[in-house]
Amino acid sequence: MSLDTQLPDDGVHVASAISDEVVIELASVNKWFGEFHVLKDINLSVNKGERIVICGPSGSGKSTMIRCINRLEEHQAGDIIVNGTEMGTNIKNIDAIRRNVGMVFQQFNLFPHLTVLENCTLAPIWVKNMPKAEAEKIAMQYLERVKIPEQAAKYPGQLSGGQQQRVAIARSLCMSPTIMLFDEPTSALDPEMISEVLDVMVGLAESGMTMLVVTHEMGFAKRVADRVIFMDQGEIVEQNTPDEFFTNPKSDRTKLFLSQILAH
Amino acid sequence: MSAVDKAVPRRDARSISEIVNDERFRSIFYQIIVAVAVIWTAQYLITNTAENLQARGMSTGFEFLSSTAGFSIAWSIIDYEAGDTYFHVYLVGIANTLIVSFFAIIATTLLGFVVGVMRLSSNFVVAQIASAYVEVMRNVPLLLHILFWFTLSSALPSPKQSLGWLDSFFLNNRGLYVPAPVPGDGFDIVIIMVLIGIAVAYGVTVWATKRQMATGQRFPAFWTGVGLVVGLPLLAFFALGAPLTFDYPALKGFNFQGGADVPRAFCALLFALVLYHTVFMAEAVRAGILSVSHGQTEASYSLGLKPSWTLRLVVIPQAMRAVVPPMISNWMNVVKNSSLAIAIGYPDLVAVFMQTSLNQSGHAIEIVAMVMLFYMTVSLTISAALNYYNKLVQIKER
Ligand SMILES: Nc1ncnc2c1ncn2[C@@H]1O[C@H](COP(=O)(O)OP(=O)(O)OP(=O)(O)O)[C@@H](O)[C@H]1O
Ligand SMILES: [Mg+2]
Numbered sequence: 158m159s160l161d162t163q164l165p166d167d168g169v170h171v172a173s174a175i176s177d178e179v180v181i182e183l184a185s186v187n188k189w190f191g192e193f194h195v196l197k198d199i200n201l202s203v204n205k206g207e208r209i210v211i212c213g214p215s216g217s218g219k220s221t222m223i224r225c226i227n228r229l230e231e232h233q234a235g236d237i238i239v240n241g242t243e244m245g246t247n248i249k250n251i252d253a254i255r256r257n258v259g260m261v262f263q264q265f266n267l268f269p270h271l272t273v274l275e276n277c278t279l280a281p282i283w284v285k286n287m288p289k290a291e292a293e294k295i296a297m298q299y300l301e302r303v304k305i306p307e308q309a310a311k312y313p314g315q316l317s318g319g320q321q322q323r324v325a326i327a328r329s330l331c332m333s334p335t336i337m338l339f340d341e342p343t344s345a346l347d348p349e350m351i352s353e354v355l356d357v358m359v360g361l362a363e364s365g366m367t368m369l370v371v372t373h374e375m376g377f378a379k380r381v382a383d384r385v386i387f388m389d390q391g392e393i394v395e396q397n398t399p400d401e402f403f404t405n406p407k408s409d410r411t412k413l414f415l416s417q418i419l420a421h
Numbered sequence: 422m423s424a425v426d427k428a429v430p431r432r433d434a435r436s437i438s439e440i441v442n443d444e445r446f447r448s449i450f451y452q453i454i455v456a457v458a459v460i461w462t463a464q465y466l467i468t469n470t471a472e473n474l475q476a477r478g479m480s481t482g483f484e485f486l487s488s489t490a491g492f493s494i495a496w497s498i499i500d501y502e503a504g505d506t507y508f509h510v511y512l513v514g515i516a517n518t519l520i521v522s523f524f525a526i527i528a529t530t531l532l533g534f535v536v537g538v539m540r541l542s543s544n545f546v547v548a549q550i551a552s553a554y555v556e557v558m559r560n561v562p563l564l565l566h567i568l569f570w571f572t573l574s575s576a577l578p579s580p581k582q583s584l585g586w587l588d589s590f591f592l593n594n595r596g597l598y599v600p601a602p603v604p605g606d607g608f609d610i611v612i613i614m615v616l617i618g619i620a621v622a623y624g625v626t627v628w629a630t631k632r633q634m635a636t637g638q639r640f641p642a643f644w645t646g647v648g649l650v651v652g653l654p655l656l657a658f659f660a661l662g663a664p665l666t667f668d669y670p671a672l673k674g675f676n677f678q679g680g681a682d683v684p685r686a687f688c689a690l691l692f693a694l695v696l697y698h699t700v701f702m703a704e705a706v707r708a709g710i711l712s713v714s715h716g717q718t719e720a721s722y723s724l725g726l727k728p729s730w731t732l733r734l735v736v737i738p739q740a741m742r743a744v745v746p747p748m749i750s751n752w753m754n755v756v757k758n759s760s761l762a763i764a765i766g767y768p769d770l771v772a773v774f775m776q777t778s779l780n781q782s783g784h785a786i787e788i789v790a791m792v793m794l795f796y797m798t799v800s801l802t803i804s805a806a807l808n809y810y811n812k813l814v815q816i817k818e819r
Contacts, residue, residue, distance in 0.1 A: 266714075267720075268720070268739075279724070280726055282634070282637070283734065284724065284725040284726060287637045288636050289634035290635070291637075325720075332724060
C-alpha cells in the first residue's frame, strides 16, 4: 500500500530523537470564529525533538491549531505554553515565542521586494541585532542546506514554487528556531517539485528538529512522524504511531478519511 | 548552412505579394504614412493660421512679452505692478498657480493617507465615515466644489465682524488675514542651521545604517535626526535673540491693514481642490495597503518581527509601489485642475495670462503655447520622476 508517490515507501523511518522535555503544551484550548467553534478542548503535549504529522479533512481546524502556537491566531480559552513561556496578551512573551518558533506556509509568503538572501537576513539583522556579514554567512549556510545557494541574488518571483518553498524553509531556519511549524508546505506545488521540498524536510527531521507538520503526504508521515494526529470538526479524534495509525485506525471517522485519501 | 544557401536566391526573386505581406515592410510602410499625415496636417494648420492672422493685421512673435501689461492683478504671491511686462505677468500667473497647487498637494497627500487608512479600519463607524466622504466628494464635479465653497465663503461676516482667533488670525468675506513673519538680523543663520541640521541628520542615518550592518547595533537615527533638524535652528534662534517678529493684521477703517492677506478665492479654491483630490489619494492608499497580502504580515510576524518593523520593512515598501503612481498622477491633476480658478476669479496662470493678457495683446498662439508649455513642463517633470521611481522599485519576476 503506497499512499504517496513522492517518497519511496521502503519502510525506513528516520531515527527518533525524543527527549523528556515538553516544549509545547496545549491544555483545554478552545477557539471560536464568531459563533463557530473551531477548536474544541484541544489537549496536546509535544516533547523536544518530536515530529508530529497532523491530518484531517478540510476545515477541521488543523491550520488554526498550529497557528495558535505562534499567535497568528488568538485562542479564547485554555493554556498554551511554548518553551516554558505562557502565551497570552503579553507582547514580550509573544515575541519570545515567535523568535523560537519557525513557520512555513502553503503559499510560501516570501517577501517579493527582497532578494532570496535579503529574505533570509532580514529577521536576524532586525530581531537578533546580527551584523549583516554574519547574517549573510549564516543565510548562505542554510541556502546550501536547502540546495539553492546559487539563487541567493535572485528575487522570489524568479524562482520555481519548489525553490521558493525551500527558500522559505531556509529563511525560517536562519532565526535558529527550536520548533518548526509547517502548514501544508507542499499543497501549492506541482507534483515534480513536491519531493525536493519533502527531502529538505526529511533532512531537517534527521537533524533532530521538533516539527509539527500539517500535510496529507502520507509517505512523509510514515518516514518521519513519531506521532500522527487526526483532527475532525475541531477535535483531535485520534493519535497514534504512523504504523498503528495507517494499519489499524480506531475511529470510523479516521477510517473514512484514510479511505478517501487512498482513493486518490 | 544549406538552408541559408537556398534562401539567398529566393530572396532576389521576391514577388510583389511577398513584399507587401512582409511584416517588416508593413510596419515601416505604416510609419511613413503616419509621419507624412502628421507633417502635412501641421504644415497646413501653421500656414493657414499665419495667413489668417496676417489678413486680420495681427502680428506674430514674442516681442510683446517685453511690453507693459498695464493692468492690475487682484493678488499675487510675487511682486507685481501695473507697469510690469507681459512676461512678468506670465511669472505671476505661474507663481499663483504653483502656490495654490503646492498647498493643495501637501494637504491632499496627508489627508488622503488618513482617509485611506480610515476606510480600512476595523471600526465600523470610522470606516463608514471615510466611505461616505469618498462617495460624496467623488461624485460632485470639481467645478461645483469650487463654486460651492466660493459662494459659501461670501456668507462670511464683513471685516468689522470678522471671525478672529488669538487676535492674530481673521476670517471675513474678503479673505483670510494672518500675521506676516518679518525676519530680523541674523535670521538667515537660522535658515542655514536648518539646512545644516538636515545634512547632519542624513549623515547620521547613513552612518547608523552602516554601523548596524557591520555590528548589529542599532542607533535611534530617526529621533536624533528630528532633534538635529528642529534643535539646531531653535538653538541658533534663541542664541541670536529671536530675530523674528510678526506683523499683525489690524482693523483700520473698513478693512484690515498689515499682516498677510489670503483672498477668499484662494481659500475656496484650495478647499475645493483638497476635498476633491483627497478622494483619489485615499483610494490609492487603500488599494496599496490591500495589495499587500495578509500572508506577508503573517510571515513577518512568524519570523519575530514586531508590528512596527513589519509595517516599515515589509508592508510599506510593497504598498508604495501601488500607491506612488496614482499619487503622482493625482498631483499632476491638482496642478492642472487649479486652472478652474478662472471660474471664481483667482488670478492663476490661465486667468491672468490666457484671459486678460490674451484679450489685451491678441497674441493667442504664443500665449496658448506658453501656457501649454508650463503645464507640460510640470507634468513631464513629475512623470519623469515617476518613471525613475518605477524603475527603482520594479519587482523582478521571470
Ligand atoms: N479568519 C477566519 N474567520 C472565520 N472563520 C475561519 C477563519 N479562519 C478559518 N475559519 C474557519 O475555521 C475552520 C477551520 O479552518 P482551518 O483553516 O483551521 O482548517 P484546516 O483544517 O486547516 O483546513 P484546510 O485543510 O482546508 O486547510 C474552517 O471552517 C474555516 O472556514
Ligand atoms: Mg489549512
